[in-house]
Amino acid sequence: MLKITNFLDLSRQLNLKAQHREPLAYHAPQGRYKIVHQSLVIPGLPAPLYYLNFFTLLGQPNLPIWLNADAVFNDSLDTATVLVSASPHMVGHLKRYSISRDCQFEDHQFRFAQTDTISGQFPQFRFQRLDTEFQVDLQIRANNQPVYFSKLRLNLMEFWSVLCDCQGQVRYQGQTYHIQGMGALQYARSVHMPPLPLCFYTCQILHFADDLQIVLQQVRDQFNQVVISRCYIRQADGQHQFFDQHVQFKIDRVYPWVQTPNAQRMYLPREFNWRIYQDKKPYLTIHAQSRGDFKFGLGAGYVGSFHFDAELNGKHYSGESGYCEYVDCRPLKWQENQQKSFFQEKLLNTEPCLLKNKKID
16 A cells, blocks of 8 residues: 555655646546545634634545545535534534535635635635634635645645635634634645545644744554655745654544544544654654544544644744644554554554534534
């Protein structure tokens, strides 16, 4: 699996380039691209929000980590899910739509019924949710320096992320919060590929400063083999560092297991850490503690927030509002067996649990 992925995936080569010249794709499902994902993530927000995410998935891919079978109507390719959340508890954060019945996609607008709208064209966008519990209205301006999470040969799939400036407001239970800061705008498109056994996924985004964003990722297959373990350190001026060697992720404590709406049992991380080595010395270390505010709806898994202490190249940072995406679709018994090995090895791994129940409208 790992060798096949390394051969197919061009993202490493692209991330090592100084600049990307080709224009970024950004469109609704069309032609061979049946699956489209776009999201906005803003970590580093003050209490009580801590983070904000606006996640959309058009079509359900044949990947365990991204497939939410509970949300599917009659046809997986006719199903759209939209997850909009912050740290506080809410019951309507995840909504599902029939693309043919409820959605309207035009050149410069994605509309999901009368609730969720993404409008504009690169690099300026507007994200809106009209909801009695949680309302969002944000203006986004993205830069043109992407990092690639994945870029498969033959243009089978691509998944990129850019920094963006975010301004606007959020209204939660009658209280208005003004938002101004740096976020991550992400987009993916894919053909409807055969099932791929990717069973573990985490992506974590945190800010060390107003102009410094850290993105950490790990993906594992059904044999618990690491497929991707990466770190992207990027600045508002377009500079970035890319690491995919000696990037270690380890979970120290987990919550009791939960069962997802798809009848998948999984643990969610309570305490975890990252360590990146350069020249055999720690270059980046992060120790994080979850806030316990996990919400279901990120594919087959959860989103939540954490506070952290970190050291980057000898300089200390701390924060209250890192952002975490977490999915573990491996059998529960395997997860438990792997937990024991965490404390016996210095190698990385992954195991988790807790939840805030979702409600799909």
